[in-house]
Structures are given as C-alpha cells and as structure tokens.
Amino acid sequence: MDVSEPQPQPHVVILPFPAQGHIKPMLMLAQLFCNNANFYVTFVNTHHTHNLIHKLINKTNFKRLFPTLRFEAIPDGLPPQHPRSGPQVLDIFFTMGFESKAKFKDVLTGLHQQEEWSPPTCIIADGIMSFAIDVAEDLHIPVITFRTYNASCTWLYFHIQNLIQQGEIPFQGDDDMDRPIACIPGFESLLRRRDLPSICRLEDAQNPILQFYITQTSAMTRASALILNTFDELESPIISKLGSLFPKIYTIGPLHALFKSRTTHYTESDSSNGSLREQDMTCLTWLDSQPSKSVIYVSFGSVATLTRDQLLEFWYGLVNSEKPFLWVIREGLLLGDDTVVETPAELEVGTTESGCIVRWAPQEEVLTHRAVGGFLTHSGWNSTLESILAGIPMICWPQLADQQVNSRCVSELWKVGLDMKDFCDRSTVEKMVRNLMEGKREEIMKSIAGNSKMACDSVKEGGSSYCNLEKLIEDIRSMRSTTKNIAHVGNE
Incomplete structure (x- = not known):
C-alpha cells in the first residue's frame, strides 16, 4: 500500500446510558471530536431520548457546526407510555438487554456496510452499558469505557463486593449511619455508612440493582481505557489508584468548559448541552434584578x-x-x-x-x-x-x-x-x-x-484536561490500522 495515500478520518461510535446526566458529558465529547479532530461520530441514543434531543436542538445550526456528527437510535425495551424518570428510571437497567444489544449490533454492522463514512474505529460506551463491550468484542472493534461518575465514586464501586464480604453492606437507613467505613483504600478516614452510594441501603446483598452495578463495574475492566469527566488536580490520588485497573485513563473534565475553550464561532443555540427539557430563560432576567x-x-x-x-x-x-x-x-x-x-x-x-x-x-x-x-x-x-x-x-x-x-x-x-x-x-x-x-x-x-x-486552568491550552483530550484523539487515530479490514465482521 502507498503510505502516502490519505487515510480516512476515524469514526467513533458513542453509546450513553439514556439519562441526562450521562448524555450531557458524552455528547460534549462527541462535539469536541467533530470540532477539534474532524472525526466522524455516530451518537447512539434510545428512541425516547433521540426524540427529545431532536425536539430541542436547532437542527440547521447544529448540522452546520457539526457536519460529521449524526444520531442513531435503538430501543430501550420499555413501552412508550413509561415515564423513564424518578424511581422508575431503574427499570431501564433490566430492559436494555437482548433487544437493545441486538439492535446496537445492527447499527454497527450497518455502519460497516455504508460507503459515505469510514467503518467504526472504536466504541466509547457508558460504564453501565456493558452489552456494548460484548458487541465490540464480537465485532473486533476497540472499546473505551466512559464512566460519568467522578474518579472517587468509580473507585468506590470497584469495592462494593468487598464491602459485602466485610459485612459493611447492605444496611438499613437507620442503622448507625455515622459508622466509619475504613476498608476502601484511599478513603480510610473519609466515609461513613451514610456516605456510601444509595444502592448500599438495600435490604439484600442479592438485590438485582446492587448486583447490576457490581456486574457492570467489573465489565468495565474489559475495555482498553477509561474516560472520566474530572480533572487531575481535583482527584489525583484516586485517579492513580484506578490506574491499577485500567491501562489508560483520560481525565478530560470539566467537559462543558473544555468544549467552550476549544470551540469558537458558535452560540449556545448552535450546540447541544444534552438537556432533555426545555429551558426557561426568563429566570436570567429575574436574576438580573x-x-x-x-x-x-x-x-x-x-x-x-x-x-x-x-x-x-x-x-x-x-x-x-x-x-x-x-x-x-x-x-x-x-x-x-x-x-x-x-x-x-x-x-x-x-x-x-x-x-x-x-x-x-x-x-x-x-x-x-x-x-x-x-x-x-x-x-x-x-x-x-x-x-x-x-x-x-x-x-x-x-x-x-x-x-x-x-x-x-x-x-x-x-x-x-x-x-x-x-x-x-x-x-x-x-x-x-x-x-x-x-x-x-x-x-x-x-x-x-x-x-x-x-478547573479553569485544566481546560486551557497546556492544561491537564486539554492535553489528555489530545492524547485521547491521538490514540484513537492510531486505532485505524487495526480496524480498517473488519467490515465483513458481523455478516459471518
């Protein structure tokens, strides 16, 4: 092959969990890839969130600013009338199973077969969407996990099984809530029972929700790297500890600030901040007074x-x-x-x-x-x-x-x-x-x-998050040679 032959731009497929707190940072990353690296990006939502986002963005302006970003949708397994909010949002944990996985695989194989864009270079999947890792392994596509928690909570979730074995959890909401939790490295003198994630207050260690998080957290280590929306200066000791579980960690937060620092000639209406609700701007006028x-x-x-x-x-x-x-x-x-x-x-x-x-x-x-x-x-x-x-x-x-x-x-x-x-x-x-x-x-x-x-310094040129985004972009570019010949996979 002629080494001087132009190489196609990388194509990143991003799959968030269908909740605003997860969609927002991952969509910001998608927009950064398009605007700063000229990557092709396919952002895969559920049908429900896909429809909400498309109602709220200015499609003409968005397409002008991010011509290489497109959206696909897969089912979440819930009926249309389901509220998908409040306590019932947890239902999605158990419905995004076989059907969602199969449809996500269909999206990926379809992207391999179309000629307009290059085949998927890698998948960036939410840390609680491990079926994407299964699909990536089936199709031989590199996968990076994006945990939308901070480093501290991500590290703690890796110790939930140990907390169960130590008899620290589960517990009831009135059981000595100020009892110290000393068995998590790095947090020996920080946490009490009441400071543990809400799932630790469930009655049974075999509760499906608790087990879901244990399973999803374990699956994350099958990914080639971890992305976190935090910055080194805030959580450096815990980020270092996570380095024992992941070969590469990219701390690129605060992502909304990194996006603004690296994107010029746009207004708020041109981009999407991942909001699934219409914002009432009149409150800004009230604040002015x-x-x-x-x-x-x-x-x-x-x-x-x-x-x-x-x-x-x-x-x-x-x-x-x-x-x-x-x-x-x-x-x-x-x-x-x-x-x-x-x-x-x-x-x-x-x-x-x-x-x-x-x-x-x-x-x-x-x-x-x-x-x-x-x-x-x-x-x-x-x-x-x-x-x-x-x-x-x-x-x-x-x-x-x-x-x-x-x-x-x-x-x-x-x-x-x-x-x-x-x-x-x-x-x-x-x-x-x-x-x-x-x-x-x-x-x-x-x-x-x-x-x-x-935080402000981290997203400026030369700052930790700024440089870590550059490393992530560079590493994704290096994946091209390992994925260019797998378009036939998935039809076997």
Whole structure:
C-alpha cells in the first residue's frame, strides 16, 4: 500500500446510558471530536431520548457546526407510555438487554456496510452499558469505557463486593449511619455508612440493582481505557489508584468548559448541552434584578424526587432564610400521589417577595450569573463540577447513585460546600442556607476559589484536561490500522 495515500478520518461510535446526566458529558465529547479532530461520530441514543434531543436542538445550526456528527437510535425495551424518570428510571437497567444489544449490533454492522463514512474505529460506551463491550468484542472493534461518575465514586464501586464480604453492606437507613467505613483504600478516614452510594441501603446483598452495578463495574475492566469527566488536580490520588485497573485513563473534565475553550464561532443555540427539557430563560432576567451573590439557586436534577412534605420543608426553609432563591421545580419532581400541593399563604407571599420558580433552568448560565451566591443541589456529578468551575459553594442533599459520595467529597475532602444528606426539615434548610451565604462563607469561598482556578486552568491550552483530550484523539487515530479490514465482521 502507498503510505502516502490519505487515510480516512476515524469514526467513533458513542453509546450513553439514556439519562441526562450521562448524555450531557458524552455528547460534549462527541462535539469536541467533530470540532477539534474532524472525526466522524455516530451518537447512539434510545428512541425516547433521540426524540427529545431532536425536539430541542436547532437542527440547521447544529448540522452546520457539526457536519460529521449524526444520531442513531435503538430501543430501550420499555413501552412508550413509561415515564423513564424518578424511581422508575431503574427499570431501564433490566430492559436494555437482548433487544437493545441486538439492535446496537445492527447499527454497527450497518455502519460497516455504508460507503459515505469510514467503518467504526472504536466504541466509547457508558460504564453501565456493558452489552456494548460484548458487541465490540464480537465485532473486533476497540472499546473505551466512559464512566460519568467522578474518579472517587468509580473507585468506590470497584469495592462494593468487598464491602459485602466485610459485612459493611447492605444496611438499613437507620442503622448507625455515622459508622466509619475504613476498608476502601484511599478513603480510610473519609466515609461513613451514610456516605456510601444509595444502592448500599438495600435490604439484600442479592438485590438485582446492587448486583447490576457490581456486574457492570467489573465489565468495565474489559475495555482498553477509561474516560472520566474530572480533572487531575481535583482527584489525583484516586485517579492513580484506578490506574491499577485500567491501562489508560483520560481525565478530560470539566467537559462543558473544555468544549467552550476549544470551540469558537458558535452560540449556545448552535450546540447541544444534552438537556432533555426545555429551558426557561426568563429566570436570567429575574436574576438580573437581584443583588450580587445574594441568590441561592435550588435544583435537584433530572431524576431525584421529593414527597409533598419534603417539598414544603424545603420551601419553608428557603423563605425563612430570607435569601432570594431561584428554584427549579420540574415536572416529575414530586412522587406519585403528591403531585398536587396546596401552597400555604405565607409561602406564596414569601415566594412573591423573594423567589422565582421555574420548570427547568439553563444551569450553566445560572451558576455563572453575578447574582448567584450558592447552590442547593442533589450533588449529581455534572452539577457538582459545574458549581466548582463557577466558584459557587454548595449545600448538598443527595438521593441517588453517586450523589452521597459526591456530597461527602464536597464537604470534607474539597471543602467547597456543606453536606445536608438525610435531613431536610425547615430549620435545617434555613440554617444551612444562612451558613452558606453568611456564617461559613468566607472559609468555603477560599477553598472553592482555588478549586475553580484549577478547573479553569485544566481546560486551557497546556492544561491537564486539554492535553489528555489530545492524547485521547491521538490514540484513537492510531486505532485505524487495526480496524480498517473488519467490515465483513458481523455478516459471518
């Protein structure tokens, strides 16, 4: 072969788990590949999320900016009327099985057979979508796993089986929750029972959800590398420990900041931030009318839910704190029969005077607005990372998955916020808001300012995440020679 012959651009297939917290960073990576490396990218959603994204993006602008990014869809195994949110989102764990795997394989073999783009060079699969690793092995396509948790929680999940063997889990929600957990290397003096992932509070070690995470985490080590949406300076000791499990680790976060630092000549409407909900931009106008650093922003993400009583306790706490608040109360936030809440008169008055409630907010813009001084959050990793980057201290009220671990790191490891897990009575909410905005603010602000600077520096040219993205791009380019002759695989 003539070595001077132009080589086709790599073609990366990306498969996220169908939830906003997973789609957002993986779609940002897809856009970076297209914009900065000229890669072809096929982004594979479920039919449900595929339809939601296409309703929200400006297709003309998006295609102009990312001409080498296209979307495919596979089934998630759920009926159309399934809500796919709240506690029921877990149903997808057990329905994205045989049918999804078979359809994903069909997508890949179809990409091999079309002539417009080069065949898939590699697959980047969500860390809880291990069927993609099975398919990649069948088709002899290199696969990289992308865990949308941080390094700390990813490391902890690799020790869940050991926690079971040590008798530390499972436990009930009222069983000595402040008991120290000392058997996870690197976290010997950090974690308590209440700081472990929510799945550790299940009654039975054989619970299918707990076993699902154990199986998925183990499968990740079959991938050739690990991608994390974090930055070296924040989690260096734990990233080093993960190096014992993966031959290569690419820490490329905060991805939303890396994308903005490396993408020019675009507006927010040109790209997609992975939101599956329409954003209410009017809250930015409300923020414009508020004093600098005065507002507490409140959002519990896209999955967590509240009971009616919890919502009222938060509401009273916010009003009683006498701080202006911007609160996201999305559709589906309230559980089941609690969807109708009669608002007490004093809360209506308090909200009219100092509050703003929206269905969904443009969170990145909110956190960087001059009026915002604190964030009451569910401690999802995207929200945590966005808050650190923006230099906004947090009050953490975690509910699911990695959120308990994140909130402990926020309060005790990085010292950029306060941890309110397992409590939300109105007096506690009021006290926490006052502490964040007044009492402990100076101490916390010093710490978050330093972490914010490190996050900003990591995505600049020469920064750790900037360089790690370059390494990832270079390594994917080197995969071309091993995948160029496998187009026939899958028809055998």
